[in-house]
Amino acid sequence: xxxxxxxxxxxxxxxxxxxxxxxxxxxxxxxxxxxxxxxxxxxxxxxxxxxxxxxxxxxxxxxxxxxxxxxxxxxxxxxxxxxxxxxxxxxxxxxxxxxxxxxxxxxxxxxxxxxxxxxxxxxxxxxxxxxxxxxxxxxxxxxxxxxxxxxxxxxxxxxxxxxxxxxxxxxxxxxxxxxxxxxxxxxxxxxxxxxxxxxxxxxxxxxxxxxxxxxxxxxxxxxxxxxxxxxxxxxxxxxxxxxxxxxxxxxxxxxxxxxxxxxxxxxxxxxxxxxxxxxxxxxxxxxxxxxxxxxxxxxxxxxxxxxxxxxxxxxx
Amino acid sequence: xxxxxxxxxxxxxxxxxxxxxxxxxxxxxxxxxxxxxxxxxxxxxxxxxxxxxxxxxxxxxxxxxxxxxxxxxxxxxxxxxxxxxxxxxxxxxxxxxxxxxxxxxxxxxxxxxxxxxxxxxxxxxxxxxxxxxxxxxxxxxxxxxxxxxxxxxxxxxxxxxxxxxxxxxxxxxxxxxxxxxxxxxxxxxxxxxxxxxxxxxxxxxxxxxxxxxxxxxxxxxxxxxxxxxxxxxxxxxxxxxxxxxxxxxxxxxxxxxxxxxxxxx
Numbered sequence: 001x002x003x004x005x006x007x008x009x010x011x012x013x014x015x016x017x018x019x020x021x022x023x024x025x026x027x028x029x030x031x032x033x034x035x036x037x038x039x040x041x042x043x044x045x046x047x048x049x050x051x052x053x054x055x056x057x058x059x060x061x062x063x064x065x066x067x068x069x070x071x072x073x074x075x076x077x078x079x080x081x082x083x084x085x086x087x088x089x090x091x092x093x094x095x096x097x098x099x100x101x102x103x104x105x106x107x108x109x110x111x112x113x114x115x116x117x118x119x120x121x122x123x124x125x126x127x128x129x130x131x132x133x134x135x136x137x138x139x140x141x142x143x144x145x146x147x148x149x150x151x152x153x154x155x156x157x158x159x160x161x162x163x164x165x166x167x168x169x170x171x172x173x174x175x176x177x178x179x180x181x182x183x184x185x186x187x188x189x190x191x192x193x194x195x196x197x198x199x200x201x202x203x204x205x206x207x208x209x210x211x212x213x214x215x216x217x218x219x220x221x222x223x224x225x226x227x228x229x230x231x232x233x234x235x236x237x238x239x240x241x242x243x244x245x246x247x248x249x250x251x252x253x254x255x256x257x258x259x260x261x262x263x264x265x266x267x268x269x270x271x272x273x274x275x276x277x278x279x280x281x282x283x284x285x286x287x288x289x290x291x292x293x294x295x296x297x298x299x300x301x302x303x304x305x306x307x308x309x310x311x312x313x314x315x316x
Numbered sequence: 317x318x319x320x321x322x323x324x325x326x327x328x329x330x331x332x333x334x335x336x337x338x339x340x341x342x343x344x345x346x347x348x349x350x351x352x353x354x355x356x357x358x359x360x361x362x363x364x365x366x367x368x369x370x371x372x373x374x375x376x377x378x379x380x381x382x383x384x385x386x387x388x389x390x391x392x393x394x395x396x397x398x399x400x401x402x403x404x405x406x407x408x409x410x411x412x413x414x415x416x417x418x419x420x421x422x423x424x425x426x427x428x429x430x431x432x433x434x435x436x437x438x439x440x441x442x443x444x445x446x447x448x449x450x451x452x453x454x455x456x457x458x459x460x461x462x463x464x465x466x467x468x469x470x471x472x473x474x475x476x477x478x479x480x481x482x483x484x485x486x487x488x489x490x491x492x493x494x495x496x497x498x499x500x501x502x503x504x505x506x507x508x509x510x511x512x513x514x515x516x517x518x519x520x521x522x523x524x525x526x527x528x529x530x531x532x533x534x535x536x537x538x539x540x541x542x543x544x545x546x547x548x549x550x551x552x553x554x555x556x557x558x559x560x561x562x563x564x565x566x567x568x569x570x571x572x573x574x575x576x577x578x579x580x581x
Contacts, residue, residue, distance in 0.1 A: 017496070018399045020411050021411050025411070026442075028408050028411075
């Protein structure tokens with residue numbers, strides 16, 4: 001190399017192999033190149049998130065600047081974009097999303113944690129393998145299939161069981177979403193349990209703790225950050241799911257008053273109406289504003305989660 | 317070979333040091349682990365470091381092969397030269413580490429076969445020929461006194477060996493690149509006394525070919541193996557002396573005398 005920077009002067013009597021300490025061999029350059037590649041991968045996540053948010057914001061920009069009434073959007077109870085004059089009150093959609101997500105989590109969290117604890121701590125050998133395969137298969141069912149199950153299986157069951165007129169409602173969509181989210185949550189939760197070192201279990205068992213005491217007192221506290229992550233991923237899933245909720249919720253644009261009312265969610269509304277709205281029109285733009293709302297809510301959930309997990313870690 | 321414990325392997329005191337350490341200080345964030353250490357390690361000597369917990373012994377070893385790269389808030393000040401080269405100016409750290417073998421306190425059998433454990437580093441350096449790898453694996457395992465126990469099951473998982481065998485496997489792996497310097501950090505902590513003795517015999521043989529820095533919490537182990545011994549306490553190097561002098565009433569510092577007599581630590 002003929003650069004200005006000379007290699008450090010060799011020491012007197014320096015052994016021959018010591019020269020290799022300054023030789024940047026293929027492995028060294030390869031290491032540098034791969035660092036670049038993984039850096040690009042890591043940065044691309046940030047890039048995409050910024051680009052997506054930018055796109056959504058740009059589509060709704062003109063409406064936001066000129067005609068957005070934030071009070072009406074967040075608190076207005078009438079979502080009537082196609083009547084004259086149009087009403088853009090998204091509270092029914094926000095409430096529908098909230099109700100359905102809450103019902104879904106009430107169903108998914110016990111199911112997922114139960115499955116994770118059984119598979120991770122109690123099941124052994126073949127049984128454990130079969131259960132894991134089952135959970136993974138369940139996670140792979142397309143959401144439209146879940147929607148059909150809501151439409152044709154859950155609906156008559158709910159009508160029969162609770163004696164209600166409408167079978168497509170918050171309960172139906174919540175059950176469907178809960179069942180959809182549970183397998184993924186169970187998989188993440190089980191990974192969190194698996195990451196607890198066996199030496200912890202042995203130490204507790206050697207003190208005479210029962211299997212359940214070991215799980216409750218040692219394994220679950222240690223796995224808590226991972227379990228929180230599982231729940232939040234599940235909430236994110238329930239929040240973002242579109243087609244299955246659209247099919248199972250009844251898609252009624254009013255604030256539900258009980259779990260037996262039909263409801264509509266933010267995502268389902270965007271999916272159902274975007275195709276009919278004139279590109280660039282107010283209706284079209286306001287749907288993108290809903291998209292931003294979804295984005296911000298998800299962002300807030302994730303930040304909170306991060307904060308909770310960090311807080312626990314630093315206390316520990 | 318001369319191996320009476322009273323006369324450890326003699327080195328040429330005039331030979332240039334393989335390792336020189338000047339004013340070495342190590343901090344982790346605000347916590348000072350080591351302060352102002354000066355010492356030389358001569359070629360083909362076993363240099364012992366004794367001292368109680370938190371004396372800075374392990375941090376010292378970490379600085380020698382630039383492990384500070386792995387510990388985000390570890391700061392190393394002072395100069396360390398290896399074979400006349402200042403560690404801070406070395407351009408290829410990976411090449412440096414291939415010349416310095418390290419054995420950690422708890423054996424680390426990588427989840428590979430016994431053969432692949434030992435062949436890993438040579439393969440990383442580009443050795444591909446089966447016959448050459450076979451030779452390296454057998455030689456390294458023999459030098460670590462493990463060959464006879466595992467030669468018929470080289471394909472078995474290294475992580476399934478017993479603790480003592482895994483520690484010898486770790487040593488074989490460290491030797492697979494023919495290092496100039498071997499750093500041992502309390503290698504016998506998880507090893508039974510019989511295996512410890514076997515490894516000590518191995519180390520006595522190895523000092524003919526390479527240089528060893530032995531950190532140990534067993535003062536008698538330093539006495540059996542090391543030509544010179546340093547006593548570390550609370551992040552400082554209290555005293556360095558020929559091991560025999562140290563154990564035969566030659567210690568100058570009262571703290572060293574107390575430690576050697578087991579009055580604290």
